[in-house]
Amino acid sequence: MTDETVFDAGALGCGELVVLLRIRLRKMPGRVLRVVATDPGAPEDIPAWCRMTRCDLLRHDPATHSFWIRSRDDWS
Secondary structure, three states, X not given: OOOOEEEEXXXXXXHHHHHHHHHHHHOOOOOEEXXXXXXXXXXXXXXXXXXXXXXXXXXXXXXXXXXXXXXXXXXX
């Protein structure tokens, strides 16, 4: 990916992570955000959050703790 937007969430827990994730994704409809999240719950929390918010989880790389999420177009 070129011109990749990255959000390094570090070890943020689910509550704070999803609030910040929503704020960032709302500002970039239709674009892809790479999220780096080292919290042990992230591999379960982020895919569940994407399903609930209708954002597309494009890829997850466990080795780098990275998640590529396409923001939905119709935030309201």
